[in-house]
Amino acid sequence: MAYILAPSILAADFTRLGEEMKVTEENGAEYLHFDVMDGMFVPSISFGMPVLASIQGATGQFMDVHLMIEEPIRYIEEFKKAGADLLTVHLEACKDVKATLDAIHEAGMKVGLSICPETPAEEVEPYLEKVDMILVMSVHPGFGGQKFIPDTLEKIQAIRKMAKDQKRKIDIQVDGGIYLTNVKEVLDAGANIIVAGSAVFKGNAAENTREFMEILKSY
Ligand code: DX5
Ligand code: ZN
Helix, strand or coil: CCCEEEEEHHHCCHHHHHHHHHHHHHCCCCEEEEEEEECCCCCCECCCHHHHHHHCCCCCCEEEEEEECCCHHHHHHHHHHCCCCEEEEEHHHCCCHHHHHHHHHHCCCEEEEEECCCCCHHHHHHHHHHCCEEEEECCCCCCCCCCCCCCHHHHHHHHHHHHHHCCCCCEEEEECCCCCCCHHHHHHHCCCEEEECHHHHCCCHHHHHHHHHHHHHCC
């Protein structure tokens, strides 16, 4: 299994976004994580297609797009055009989860499904055969810089077990409140893709990325 760091640009300095991204790429982060928020599914509004489209082509990183928006099925083609390689939708935000996952796959992107902290792990079970990745939110979606919710660890373990039982080699991504001090716990629980915003971009992004990569490489 590949162990990957996905820096969330939400915590980057947008006046220097190009440099910030590059630093993470040069130091080993294979993914770049985009938090798209609509002010409906979550209280905040972040950024959308124009930001992705301008980054497409400027990075060799895999564009990992986390949609925190209502009825994401409406925008799948547009995110594909803007450069998304992986599109993750929230189970809680879709009227028809299966149709949404199928549409992402048909558009030629990898398929991710996310659950909020209050959604039980069992709810993803019917969809495991349709996804490349499950994103377990370890904070309430909407803002960077929140505190990691410890119950997440059991959820990761449960989903890893479900995937094993179904003989599905899916990725498990964890997002929110992850730092160098707690990343090992989520990796030990069975996650293999780590989203980190504040822990990468607040302070020295090159050094922070390198330190995360050192841990990820030891797995
Ligand atoms: C929260 C976002 C996260 C967030 C992570 O809604 O999905 O990706 O940016 O930020 P940190 O790592 O600062 O908790
Ligand atoms: Zn995210």
